[in-house]
Amino acid sequence: MAEHAAVVGIGQTKYDAKRLDVSQPGLVREAAIRALEDAGLEWKDIDAVVIGKAPDMFEGVMMPELFLAEALGGVGKPMLRVHTAGSVGGSTAIVAASLVQAGIHERVLTVSYEKQSESNAMWALSIKMPFAVAMVAGAGGFFAPLIRGYMQRSGAPEDTGIRVALKDRQNALKNQYAHLQMPDISFDMIANSPMLWDPIRYLETCPSSDGACAMVIADAKHTKASGRPAAWIHATNMKTEPTLFAGRDQVMPQAGLDCSAELYKKAGIQNPRAEIDCAEIYVPFSWFEPMWMENLHFAPINEGWKMTYEGATAIDGDMPVNMSGGVLSSNAIGASGMIRFAEAAMQVRGQAGEHQIEGAKKALGHAYGGGSQYFSMWIVGDQPL
């Protein structure tokens, strides 16, 4: 059996369209310092650093982990960089956790970031491939057809996505770090926003954000000695599948179904909807909430939309989802997965402030990336498993 590991410190930057006041090193350091302060630790207490971000093409900085080593106190320590596309923030946290669970290190700092103001993700995701006509316009161009496929097979009401966007944008008002703060948000405002990649409307889409998220993950000895609230890592899991293969269900990827089923088994969870108190999941386009509710076994296939529709995923529902406002409200791409994992940890540590779910004891963090092909997830609890 692996060693127990727990999140003992969390730091986030304010997410914003342009953090012109900091460089990339300054951005990651801001989150890292906050995580260390939250953990009551200093740089010298950290054994290793694990960093993640989305493709290098975004900012055009090749191997950014090299030039960020000093800013993250990585000099003279093991430093790893993780990359699994949009799910990278989650898989980075899992790599950091595994170093502690394996007994290799006692306290690991993990950080994920993106500085979209220094990049052009739409361009980087629509690279003209040789011998083919370029037609897939960025992430929205790739995911819009999958959403339409889901709408067709589930028969979900057409305003399901608008309802998700309204909920997440309202939740963001309770999160001081959220990028988009829209106090006057309304159903009609979302419904009337321009169609970008039909059926995805502008206000059903995530923003482009600058930001970083950091966590300190410690072994049981240090966690108990710290005397601070901890998010004990009950289980982690990752699964991958190719972007394209004959018979692939891109709407409901098998890798995601398998990943979550295995995760629950590892965490001793039999009925996820009943046993998990809240979840932070990767929803960059509104419709992915109902789709992932099914992929995560919270709802039967083709019925995920009912959870949104009935208010189950609202902050006062029976299965709150994205209390922080989610990716729809802050999308520093490389950080987005880690923010989900960190927000889940914040809930069981009771430190989520205005968007805290009262008495949350068990929470799910989820991220996906690529063409719905990389999945990373964890379950954290207020007590060790």
Next chain:
Amino acid sequence: MSEEQEPVTRIITPVKVDYEYTPGVTSERFLLGLKQGKLLGAACDECGRVYIPPRGACPRCAVPTSKIRELAHKGTIITLTIVRVPSDNIDVELPYCAASILLDGADISMTGLIQECPFEEVRIGMRVEAVWKPEAEWDPAHR
């Protein structure tokens, strides 16, 4: 020289990299097929599923797709989107309808533009047919 200059905090430095691509044996056969007005897929040696364009191997079975299959120019729309957002790398005029099309006899969909009917008439499950440019414009390298 002005004494009160703003400090430089950001510069834009465009990077350009030119690649020379080689399509490889499998893609070359597909591209040469296009040049002759044919849609050439390839079937997996193990499961028999037909890939188009073929990539040389079946990701499910991890074996070569060595059996060439000439496919019909007709198929069914699996799903679609109407793109209204510009992108630096895309030359297609906005808005446009991009559809995933499963050609008859294929087991994986291809993306194609639907340009011969109004967007509001395009539906999942709709039957479609390839419309080829004039032969003089056939350039399978898409330069």
